[in-house]
Amino acid sequence: MSGRRSRAELVTPAEPGTLVTPGDPGRLVTPVRPGPEIRRCTCGAAAPIRPEESMPVARIRDHFERRREDLIAMLLTIQRGLGYLPEDALLDVAQLTKLPVSTVYGVATFYEQFRLDPCGRHVVKVCRGTACHVRGGDRILRELRTAFRIEPGETTDDNLFTLETVACFGSCALAPVVVIDDTVMGRMTPYRTRAALERLDDVAAPVVSEDQALVT
């Protein structure tokens, strides 16, 4: 385990900041600030990975030929099982495929689908496609941001909702579209979205408290 930890340190990403005044000719100076780390789950549910949660990782061991070409498919499989890609899983995949951890991390952060943090119990995705934009999808997103008090990509403190945006679901004829868990809902409005959330079994109504009742 300790070996893994130390390897995990290596994958801490960094982002170059704004270019500051050039130094000597041929030498540009830029400050480097640490980027988001591969964070461990904060809710405690997945850290360390419980036996049943390591199942998808075990499954990819048997299911795939462990080739580099299977990398995306392996990550998708793990994410479908766990809901996200825990650090340990990335390390396992790197070991299985004999790829550098940085490559695995690079792929996991390149594609929209992958998530490095566990999501809430419900994932609410708002479509940001052109038709949805033209027909008021933005207002649904604004309502949810205010209601959940989070930004897209984040999870509410009570771990109930994760809010995400998707480039396009391809249900443009029914715009605007919202996807709650895996149910695609068309012709949505801010109100209908809220009502759909309140219909979820484990959500105590109202999702929006009285003092922040929002305008459609």
Add this chain to the structure above:
Amino acid sequence: MELTTLRRRARRQSRALEKSPQPVVEIGMGTCGRAAGADDVLAAVQKTLDDVAPKGRVMPVGCIGLCYLEPLMAIRRPGRPFVYYGGLTPERAAEILRSSIVDDDPRPEHAKCTRGAGSVPGLPDLWDLPMMKPQVRIALRNCGLIDPERIEHYIARGGYQGLERALRMSPEAVIEEVKASGLRGRGGAGFPTAVKWDIARRAPGSGKTMVCNADEGDPGAFMDRSLLEGDPHAVLEGMLIAAYATGAERGFLYVRAEYPLAVRRLRKALAEMTEHGLLGGDILGSGFAFDLRIREGAGAFVCGEETALIASIQGGRGTPRPRPPYPAQAGLRGRPTTINNVETLANVSAIMARGAAWFAGYGTEKSRGTKTFSLAGNVARTGLIEVPMGTTLGEIVFEIGGGALDGRGIKAVQTGGPSGGCIPIRLRDLPVDYESLAAVGSIMGSGGLVVMDEGTCMVDMARYFLTFTQSESCGKCMPCRLGTRSMLETLEDICGGRGTPEDLIVLETLSEAVKKGSLCGLGQSAPNPVLSTLTHFRDEYEAHINEKHCPAAVCKPLMVSPCQHTCPVGVDVPGYVAAIADGDYLAAVDIIRERNPFPAICGRICHHPCEQRCRRGELDAPVSIRSLKRFVADWYFEQDLPAPEPFPQTKEERVAVVGAGPGGLACAYFLAQEGFPVTVFEALPVAGGMLAVALPEFRLPRAVVEQEIDYLVARGVTIEYDSPIGDDRTVDDLLHEGFSAVFIAAGAARSRPIGIPGEAEGIEGLYYGLPFLEDVRLGRRVRVGSRVAVVGGGNVALDSARTALRLGADEVRILYRRSREEMPVTALEYDQAREEGIEIDFLVGPTRIVRDNGRVGGLECVRMALGEPDAGGRRRPVPLPDSEFPVEADTVIATVGQTPDIAFLRRDGIAETAWQTLAADPNSLATNVPGVFAGGDCVTGPGMVIDAIAAGRRAAIAIRKYLTGDDSPVDVHDRRTEPAEPLELPPTEGDEVLEPRREPPALDVSLRAACFDEIERDYSEAEARREAGRCLRCDLE
């Protein structure tokens, strides 16, 4: 099983299904159908079928393309056609099914159309619907008609015949056939498919690969998804043919992970193909071997780029690489690789089955065949369509799509997603093919077609697309990575009210750099949305930058609420509506008067653009803003309030206003408010301009106009009547008399002649709109005959017609050379006129007035058709040959337009435009003569009252700036009036019962023809407060 055996069995099954004594229920189970609630409908249908006899069966089908009607169900009873029902709820579906099967009543009142042999009275055939008729379905040939999860359904409709035929030919002959068909890549760029195949075929090396690009990443496009969900085998067959032709041994289907249903159906289809020998070592005994796998993408737009897609299939980050080598030479694992789009492959299987000549028979010379489009956005009928190449944009939007949604005018059509452009609707006759779209700055793209209306801001659209491309830029090459970012920041500045005129140059320069310097298609095409909107909608950019105004009322930082932002004077509508709901009427009137000194007049005759943008209108119907203004203004004048005090005069400089119309008076009012002494010079003995002399009593009583003018005078505005400015007293004289500035608001009061033979002076029974209305309004004696023909289609035409009716005409007919769509009148006016019995003939133009003993003896007319749009975007009427016909009339009222009469200013040397209007700076309204300003109809040509008031207010600000030596531009920002009291919770859409919009009471139509009494009445106090309570307070968002 042999394909021939399978085909025989499939046909037998298909016949059995057709002749089945069981009812069959088809339900559209594509993602769209499901998103609209098809799962619940399916469950309800299954439950109903369990209960009723005879037993029926359900067949899930793909998308037939009528997405706006989803959830969609079709029921066929033995020996009858399928009957389609749309917009279903589970309850309604169960009810219809029960009555159809049990009671033998197909409920045609709920049905949309039929399909197949036989008919139901009153229902059109599916293929005759306006949405379907112009379509030719090649790629979508089976979509919505078969169960996509059963290979037999595909085979029964001729599936895999193309493959059989191809396998009997040489690969070269297959390529020749595709070449002869003229097929070009449907992914967007339009590269000839046969050429691509030929390069791959000739490329040396083994392990050739075939890839189907189903990574439909364009926001706004869903053709590929529908095709894969609705008819996967059509694509897979095409892929086998392509593999055979190029010599590929293995293939990959690269599908978006966002399309789980498509992935599921493809897996099912692959299993069926393997089972029936259509995949594997020896396909159909031909010796051709092919292995096919699905690769799910994980969400990256750049993977639509060939080399990025290959990198992704190989398991890496989807970044492109420079070409050459092209994938056809060295692609996946360095082997020659052919990549085709989903729709291209679906066409290939059809071409091989039916022949190149058949396919090439559709489309244009350079763009053969058809193209699928996902028609979405602000259009009445959204859906999946397929039309021959060369179909015009107008046919797609208006005939297939049914035109605008909720009556807003259509502004533009966006094709090609983030790589494409926005095409203004005045180019509606543009044929849709690769070259024509490129010529106007857009691209064909994969087929996303999003319709945008007046409620769409084109700058915001450019910003939206750049947000997308910037975040999807893979970061590999600098021009794209940094260029899109800089462009986005500039666009955000413009949308946020921080734009400068230089920004447009920056955008153009960056666009060129990004286009030229980027490594792959993503960057090379990313500037297209910006460049196309800059070309076609530059005025919107300029409004954002120069006036901080978003014409579509979309860009939030520039506005408080859409209604206020749309109001030309920027009245704080939510503020006064809330005050009315609160019962604080005096506060409401004060809020209106901050921007508009004529609440009672505008409460009657304003064309209320604010209501067009009212958020509540998206829910049920807009708040009746105009009637609320009227209610509260009338309340004010009914109170016994102390006379208002004149504004204190705090400034020395005197200002003269020429013309006491709404514009001139508004300017005088706002200058008086600033403390300037103002004198208005009016040629007539009455003030109010058109409001006083041309508006008919039944729409705007004179007493109301007088009340408002008395109020202005009480606040300190001086009006000198019978004081024309002109030859005896020029504008220059006014300046010499001690006026420091002059505002010319002379209006547009000269009637234009029709310009046809017989229109000689002095003919009895011929009137011109404005003098006619003025004579009636001022109580002069006017006689009309029994048959009146009014020529024109604007406000003056309607007012003249309705006035003639009240003067005793038996029959009044309006002849208008355009259509209702182009008539610049409100729905209320139009409907009231029709109620009163006014006939309106559209697309009719008079060619001659027939004289009969010095009197009007009738009109000769010709039928018109709408042709090419003019510079303003309105379609120009053109006469149809041999369509002359007579119109009986003894009175003709000509109302074909008014022009300003500015001859009186000639001596002052004020510059004019080519259209005989005064030339004034659009921002400051300054003319070429220092100290002289001009605005309203005499500058713009005839406009609306509220536009004149806006010009007056702008002039007041400009004159104040001029007199105080402030040379900054005029800015008229929206401002919020601070609410005095904490506000009650606004209603939301979720309230159990939505309070409907209620119109104020009106004079019964039977009483109208006999008198000039005002038609509309006031709300009662309770009604007004209830209506005001409907406001959603989106200003607080």
